[in-house]
Amino acid sequence: MKLFCGIDVGSAATKAVLITGSLEVQGRGLCPSGADFSAAARQVFDAALAGVGAGEADVEAIVSTGYGRTNVDFATARRTEIDCHARGAYHHFKRAITVVDIGGQDNKIIQLDAAGKCLKFAMNRKCAAGTGAFLEEMALRLNVPIDKLSKMAENSAAPGVSIGSYCTVFAMTEILSKVRAGVKTEDLARAALVSVAKRLLETQAIVTDIVATGGVVAHNPVLRDILKEILKTEVHIPPHPQHIGAFGAALVAASEQKE
Amino acid sequence: MSEKKLEQKKIASVKTFKKIMADHFLQIDAAARDPGRKVAWCTSVGPAELLQGFGFEVYYPENHAAILGSTRTATDYIPYANAAGYSPEICSYLTADVGAYMQGFTPLTKVYGIEKIPKPDVLVYNTNQCRDVQDWFMWYSREWKVPCVGIETHRGVGAVTKVHIDSIAGQLQDLAGKLEKIAGHPLDMDRFKQSVELSRRCSELWDKVLRAGTAVPSAITFFDGTIHMGPAVVLRGLQVAVDYYQELLVEMEARVQNKVAAVAGEKHRLYWEGMPVWGKLRNLSMQFLELQTCVVASTYCNSWIFNQLDPDEPFESMARAYTELFIVRSDAVKEDYIARMCADYRVDGFFYHNARTCPNNSNSSYGMPQRLTERTGKPHLVIDGDLNDLRCYSEEQAKTNIEAFVEQLAQAT
Numbered sequence: 235m236k237l238f239c240g241i242d243v244g245s246a247a248t249k250a251v252l253i254t255g256s257l258e259v260q261g262r263g264l265c266p267s268g269a270d271f272s273a274a275a276r277q278v279f280d281a282a283l284a285g286v287g288a289g290e291a292d293v294e295a296i297v298s299t300g301y302g303r304t305n306v307d308f309a310t311a312r313r314t315e316i317d318c319h320a321r322g323a324y325h326h327f328k329r330a331i332t333v334v335d336i337g338g339q340d341n342k343i344i345q346l347d348a349a350g351k352c353l354k355f356a357m358n359r360k361c362a363a364g365t366g367a368f369l370e371e372m373a374l375r376l377n378v379p380i381d382k383l384s385k386m387a388e389n390s391a392a393p394g395v396s397i398g399s400y401c402t403v404f405a406m407t408e409i410l411s412k413v414r415a416g417v418k419t420e421d422l423a424r425a426a427l428v429s430v431a432k433r434l435l436e437t438q439a440i441v442t443d444i445v446a447t448g449g450v451v452a453h454n455p456v457l458r459d460i461l462k463e464i465l466k467t468e469v470h471i472p473p474h475p476q477h478i479g480a481f482g483a484a485l486v487a488a489s490e491q492k493e
Numbered sequence: 494m495s496e497k498k499l500e501q502k503k504i505a506s507v508k509t510f511k512k513i514m515a516d517h518f519l520q521i522d523a524a525a526r527d528p529g530r531k532v533a534w535c536t537s538v539g540p541a542e543l544l545q546g547f548g549f550e551v552y553y554p555e556n557h558a559a560i561l562g563s564t565r566t567a568t569d570y571i572p573y574a575n576a577a578g579y580s581p582e583i584c585s586y587l588t589a590d591v592g593a594y595m596q597g598f599t600p601l602t603k604v605y606g607i608e609k610i611p612k613p614d615v616l617v618y619n620t621n622q623c624r625d626v627q628d629w630f631m632w633y634s635r636e637w638k639v640p641c642v643g644i645e646t647h648r649g650v651g652a653v654t655k656v657h658i659d660s661i662a663g664q665l666q667d668l669a670g671k672l673e674k675i676a677g678h679p680l681d682m683d684r685f686k687q688s689v690e691l692s693r694r695c696s697e698l699w700d701k702v703l704r705a706g707t708a709v710p711s712a713i714t715f716f717d718g719t720i721h722m723g724p725a726v727v728l729r730g731l732q733v734a735v736d737y738y739q740e741l742l743v744e745m746e747a748r749v750q751n752k753v754a755a756v757a758g759e760k761h762r763l764y765w766e767g768m769p770v771w772g773k774l775r776n777l778s779m780q781f782l783e784l785q786t787c788v789v790a791s792t793y794c795n796s797w798i799f800n801q802l803d804p805d806e807p808f809e810s811m812a813r814a815y816t817e818l819f820i821v822r823s824d825a826v827k828e829d830y831i832a833r834m835c836a837d838y839r840v841d842g843f844f845y846h847n848a849r850t851c852p853n854n855s856n857s858s859y860g861m862p863q864r865l866t867e868r869t870g871k872p873h874l875v876i877d878g879d880l881n882d883l884r885c886y887s888e889e890q891a892k893t894n895i896e897a898f899v900e901q902l903a904q905a906t
Contacts, residue, residue: 301889316897339891352901354866357894359877 240483243302246338250278261285271302295487322482338451364433372426384454390424424429431464524550525611546685558586562771567881584625585881618643623853661812679807686804688730693802705745706789710754716778718794756787764792767846849885
């Protein structure tokens with residue numbers, strides 16, 4: 235069986251996806267990126283291969299993407315995560331869409347036309363506002379495990395609570411003042427997720443349905459409703475949203491092989 | 494994945510460039526130490542020709558600040574100026590230069606063996622670059638107790654009218670009166686007119702050099718331009734600059750004739766709007782080289798073209814040249830200019846550098862990129878960064894954005 239692999243070395247997590255020439259997903263891998271991107275890439279690649287019961291020789295092409303894309307020395311080509319998230323999302327929603335990827339350290343908003351071509355894209359500015367890193371800081375301040383943030387936000391009874399500042403440090407100060415004022419943790423958890431959606435709102439005008447990808451959406455299902463409310467548009471989540479970048483990279487590997 | 498080793502196309506005239514720039518700094522250093530000679534500091538688009546008419550040796554601190562940037566020493570010294578009350582949000586040329594002075598540092602020591610920056614007899618600004626140049630010069634004026642005089646520009650100028658020209662020409666004439674007292678002798682009109690004439694010739698040649706970027710493939714890159722514009726900034730009004738650009742033009746014309754590409758295998762052509770990121774010129778240049786993308790033109794390098802200068806009307810033509818320049822014009826005029834450049838240079842997209850400490854020379858904050866994309870059909874990319882303060886620049890983000898933008902351009906072709 236001929237396989238094609240995409241490896242997405244993100245700032246927080248590294249993902250791998252193996253597909254066949256007919257673009258069917260055969261295996262996935264996931265691990266924290268840590269400090270050694272090459273080792274993380276190798277780890278997810280091996281994990282994905284092991285899941286399929288295949289060997290490295292079965293893989294025709296490997297495309298790397300993400301922050302650590304240049305660290306994958308066994309990749310045959312590389313692409314930016316912008317291109318890969320766009321391709322991965324478009325594969326599931328073949329129409330004019332806006333891909334919103336909320337990653338560990340950056341956000342991407344990518345507008346695609348009906349043929350899947352990138353019309354424009356924007357990333358968040360230098361600061362961590364609106365990213366997974368922002369949520370991690372907020373969770374730490376609220377003393378809530380990051381994987382429980384979404385669940386807590388679902389139980390918020392006061393959706394009007396908000397965080398005004400887009401600076402992570404200022405936002406934490408704001409959280410402290412609200413904690414002192416007796417605002418419930420559930421409401422502050424929701425406010426943190428609303429803040430993420432508001433940062434997206436100001437990044438680039440969104441004129442189509444959204445396809446949300448990335449680890450933050452994967453781990454915070456309540457974010458879908460919040461995005462829908464704040465961005466005032468339909469929000470779709472593809473299967474395995476955290477792996478969409480790697481999946482897109484695998485699609486590139488398969489398409490380049492055909493060419 | 495094996496990486497190809499890429500090499501930048503060398504410009505042979507750089508040998509002459511290095512010599513005349515070294516001579517410039519050594520000459521000013523000698524003048525500053527000679528009680529019989531006078532030194533004037535001048536902003537980069539200040540009235541250099543007038544100062545030369547009075548016989549001043551002219552020193553350009555913006556050029557010095559850019560050297561602090563390109564030698565990646567600026568970010569080390571900016572904090573000292575910040576601590577002295579000059580905000581991290583204001584011009585990082587100012588903060589780098591003042592901070593370096595406070596710490597007794599100049600990159601000229603390492604490059605030319607010059608101990609310190611030249612103490613001036615007068616500081617002369619034109620606020621056409623920004624208000625920060627005035628604040629910058631005033632700091633040194635207080636430090637050294639030397640006079641600081643200048644021209645207050647018009648801003649947001651649509652059509653340039655007689656009112657604008659009369660106002661600036663009048664200020665130039667008033668300035669001449671002040672400079673006469675400082676120089677201790679009257680203006681030498683012949684020398685002044687000669688300087689205006691040489692400045693114009695320098696401009697015309699520099700314009701022609703830059704137009705080597707209209708060729709396909711382009712014979713020159715924006716990054717080449719940021720280096721080779723040096724004489725147009727600090728030696729205009731002098732024969733040496735004219736001679737230099739004649740030499741460089743011959744080299745560029747030969748490249749065009751022989752279809753020598755500045756970026757081998759040129760696939761995409763971009764326009765750069767905004768300041769350079771001085772400390773990252775080489776990294777950016779290499780990234781574009783790898784992506785087979787040539788930045789063929791820029792507003793920045795074209796900002797030292799003053800073809801309006803006329804020795805028969807020195808004051809009026811200087812007023813016109815220094816008012817018609819891009820930086821002080823209305824957004825409508827700026828957009829027309831960039832759209833024209835886009836057509837002339839056959840660019841595929843626009844790159845905007847949003848320099849954190851230089852809002853006056855960043856044009857991405859009031860919807861211009863979106864308007865120009867709509868008007869020309871060419872996509873744009875905005876990168877956050879800074880001219881000198883590398884604390885404001887995320888190299889990884891910039892790299893990913895540039896790579897993704899080139900992927901977008903490739904999809905469009």
